[in-house]
Amino acid sequence: MSAIYVDHAAATPVSAEAAAAMMDVLQSDFGNPSSIHAHGRQARKQLDEARRKLAATIHAAPEELVLTSSGTEADNLAVTGYAHAHQHRGNHIVTSAVEHHAVLHTCRKLEKEGFDVTYLPVDEEGRVHAEQVKEAVTEQTILITIMHGNNEAGTVQPIHDIAAAAAEAGIAFHTDAVQSYGVEKLDVQELPVTMLTASSHKINGPKGAAFLYVRKGTSLTPGVTGGEQERKRRAGTENVPAAAGFAAAAEAAVTDRQSRREHAEALRSCFLACLKEHEVSFTVNGPKDHYLPYIVNIYFPGIEVESFLVRLDMEGISASSGSACTAGSVEPSHVLQAMYQDDKRAEASVRFSFGTENTIQEMHQLAAVIKKITDSMTMDIF
Amino acid sequence: MEKNNKRPADTKVVVGMSGGVDSSVTAALLKDEGYDVIGIFMKNWDDTDENGVCTATEDYDDVITVCNQLDIPYYAVNFEKKYWDTVFTYFLDEYQAGRTPNPDIVCNKEIKFKAFLQHAMTLGADYVATGHYAQVRTEEDGTVSMLRGVDWNKDQTYFLNQLSQNQLSRVMFPLGALEKQDVRRIAREKDLSTAEKKDSTGICFIGERNFKEFLKSYLPAQPGNMVTPDGTVKGTHEGLMYYTLGQRQGLGIGGPGEPWFVIGKNLQDNELVVGQGYHHDGLYSEGLYASGFNWIDHIDRTEAFTSTAKFRYRQPDQEVTVYPKADGSAYVAFHEPQRAITPGQAVVLYDGDVCLGGATIEEAVKTGESVGS
Numbered sequence: 208m209s210a211i212y213v214d215h216a217a218a219t220p221v222s223a224e225a226a227a228a229m230m231d232v233l234q235s236d237f238g239n240p241s242s243i244h245a246h247g248r249q250a251r252k253q254l255d256e257a258r259r260k261l262a263a264t265i266h267a268a269p270e271e272l273v274l275t276s277s278g279t280e281a282d283n284l285a286v287t288g289y290a291h292a293h294q295h296r297g298n299h300i301v302t303s304a305v306e307h308h309a310v311l312h313t314c315r316k317l318e319k320e321g322f323d324v325t326y327l328p329v330d331e332e333g334r335v336h337a338e339q340v341k342e343a344v345t346e347q348t349i350l351i352t353i354m355h356g357n358n359e360a361g362t363v364q365p366i367h368d369i370a371a372a373a374a375e376a377g378i379a380f381h382t383d384a385v386q387s388y389g390v391e392k393l394d395v396q397e398l399p400v401t402m403l404t405a406s407s408h409k410i411n412g413p414k415g416a417a418f419l420y421v422r423k424g425t426s427l428t429p430g431v432t433g434g435e436q437e438r439k440r441r442a443g444t445e446n447v448p449a450a451a452g453f454a455a456a457a458e459a460a461v462t463d464r465q466s467r468r469e470h471a472e473a474l475r476s477c478f479l480a481c482l483k484e485h486e487v488s489f490t491v492n493g494p495k496d497h498y499l500p501y502i503v504n505i506y507f508p509g510i511e512v513e514s515f516l517v518r519l520d521m522e523g524i525s526a527s528s529g530s531a532c533t534a535g536s537v538e539p540s541h542v543l544q545a546m547y548q549d550d551k552r553a554e555a556s557v558r559f560s561f562g563t564e565n566t567i568q569e570m571h572q573l574a575a576v577i578k579k580i581t582d583s584m585t586m587d588i589f
Numbered sequence: 590m591e592k593n594n595k596r597p598a599d600t601k602v603v604v605g606m607s608g609g610v611d612s613s614v615t616a617a618l619l620k621d622e623g624y625d626v627i628g629i630f631m632k633n634w635d636d637t638d639e640n641g642v643c644t645a646t647e648d649y650d651d652v653i654t655v656c657n658q659l660d661i662p663y664y665a666v667n668f669e670k671k672y673w674d675t676v677f678t679y680f681l682d683e684y685q686a687g688r689t690p691n692p693d694i695v696c697n698k699e700i701k702f703k704a705f706l707q708h709a710m711t712l713g714a715d716y717v718a719t720g721h722y723a724q725v726r727t728e729e730d731g732t733v734s735m736l737r738g739v740d741w742n743k744d745q746t747y748f749l750n751q752l753s754q755n756q757l758s759r760v761m762f763p764l765g766a767l768e769k770q771d772v773r774r775i776a777r778e779k780d781l782s783t784a785e786k787k788d789s790t791g792i793c794f795i796g797e798r799n800f801k802e803f804l805k806s807y808l809p810a811q812p813g814n815m816v817t818p819d820g821t822v823k824g825t826h827e828g829l830m831y832y833t834l835g836q837r838q839g840l841g842i843g844g845p846g847e848p849w850f851v852i853g854k855n856l857q858d859n860e861l862v863v864g865q866g867y868h869h870d871g872l873y874s875e876g877l878y879a880s881g882f883n884w885i886d887h888i889d890r891t892e893a894f895t896s897t898a899k900f901r902y903r904q905p906d907q908e909v910t911v912y913p914k915a916d917g918s919a920y921v922a923f924h925e926p927q928r929a930i931t932p933g934q935a936v937v938l939y940d941g942d943v944c945l946g947g948a949t950i951e952e953a954v955k956t957g958e959s960v961g962s
Contacts, residue, residue: 514711517664521712536632536667588710588755589703 210523211569215409216358216386216502216560217527221452222411228455229413232448240445241434254447257454261418264461265403266394273419273427273440274450278385278406279309280430281419284441285381285402286313288427289350290322293379297347303327303335304545305362306354310383311541314352323347332494333362333546337372344376351380355403356387359529359542359558360493361502363391367398374399379425385409385417389460390468390499401425405457407449411563412456416449467563471501474561474570478503481574487581492543492556504543506556507581513537515557515580522576528557595715597623602761603709604628604718605701606655606663608648611720611764613655613783614772618763619718620659627714628656628663631705633672633696634794644796654782668704675699677794681807684830687856688933691748692792698751706759716761721745723944724765725757733757735885736942738765747902750937750947751883801831813859815840818852818871826861829854835872835929872929875956876922879936879948882913886945891915896938896945900930906939919948926956 212220232253238246240254255269262269275281290300302314304326314324325343327335335353344351351373356363366382373380381402384393388405395403402425407416421427421440433442460467482489492504507515512528513536519526529540539553547553559573604616606628620626630652637643649665656663676695683690701719709717722738722745733754737744752760764772776784789796795803810828817823823842826832832851840863842849852871853862864871877900884890890913897906898921908924921936930953937947
């Protein structure tokens, strides 16, 4: 049986157009975009072109994007950069319990610096409600950061309501849209966000490229200092080939957004139907509607997730659970724990995330392998 | 090493990899023989320090490097909770009871060859292999014997004495047939990244840290008197758990004559009994009581028999006569008086190269005392 990759929320295969765009820059335009000579200008031209394309995908102005090395770096810049630049106005930040560690651990760091952080709980579908956000806001609140679509449960937050609540309160709002970018419609002219994070390797672009959208007029304290790149918000020579690859992938993702969604939805429903047909015992974690169709997180009662994932891998299936912690073992998902307050459930859940290259046929195979594994998990020699 | 009728290519072997040279070579040898080898790292203890540094992460990085060199898949499994509940609670309980535990033996019995073995079997493995210096041999009647490693200096059967047939029948010890120096040589020849890595020493969860400091953070220390057998107070001790029978270092008793040694512990009065001279009479015994005998061949002994024995790791074998009882305990009589027999440690019996099994030492019977029963 051929290998099946269903871990697209972790990384995606680089598309041909992204690879071609990168190769073009790698081979021809190696100059430093800050240099004043012809080689520099040529690289700068490629960088500007990439930035223009990326900005267009969310209806932003090119100068509103800060190109970074990762979504994590962009989240760090948004949260720490904004908090540091505005600490004279207050020291309170509102976020949720289901954020990516890029936001959560950054908030923890800020707490050590003296900031107060409210971690809003979520409901069983993983959702934060605008009302909760309103209630959490104090005189001291300077920033609200709530992710757009969840990387583990696939929950899409009522982001328009939350953004509107933040705007009404006059507080800056950041959203980590890494998992939603290219899947959900993102338009910063309609969505009143102050900052938004997007990343390349989730949408068939290369690793090492991401951006933070920063609405015009927003001041940030840079996290990386040095040269004057990215309008002094992020020093360091720009990764031009990665930016070019990211832009090519992003254009394709936005153009094909609707058909990719439909494909993902078809894979997801086929996969779930096949599991039912095989009489595998399972429950879907997360919402019944308003989810990212390419992520499905499933609770298999009674499995031991560490051995389950290894057995999937032995069968050529790449899926994941929670987040890999130090020394490679699996830590139960903080997202599922926040949703269900049930360690057992969090420890017996697996995330499958689909991509453009997955097929319906693969969903049948995937379900059959899971059936085989769940049927033989209980062999006890002691 | 052929243990069943399956060809090596159809035999899945999970190697318990620690990131050290021994388990690296274990995986390499099995891979060379054509087995379907998978490396798995066990994380049993979280030793993340205040800087976020964790030796487990560094060791796992070494596992990854070696597995990539060997082109075998690698995974990790977390037994921190199970390790705490079985090995570590036992460890603390024994110290609290004034004894000297041997966590490696319990770790082998409960974690490496139970939780980990179960994990490997769940993954469809035929065998688990580790880098222990010991050998397994399937006899004609199908029972599995455990033999010392050919490198007697490295032999680890002492730590494996509690293993059962069920466990041993699913185990491979490829290093048992090798000398340690050959293992290093093979690692160098194969250019394994762990070839020059220092062997780990001491109890795994304590590592290079100060033992006293470590223990102090888990158990309250109760200082008391250091006394001679006739009751003369010679000073104070920092807590009975910090001392082992036969120990010389750290007593802080000066004065004329021979150096002072720990010769006993009086738990009731919280007194540490000390005596002068390495060969102090109080350190010698003529036999011991042991409980919880595991007979590796699963044949319960009832008749007295003679064999050789070790009372601590790496000790030369001693002649003994064993008087087993039906409840799994036994009196082990020494042919020569033995020094510093330590309750909590294991007595392990041998018939030539074959390890018969072992038990936990409960009590030393001092020379001249009558043998009660």
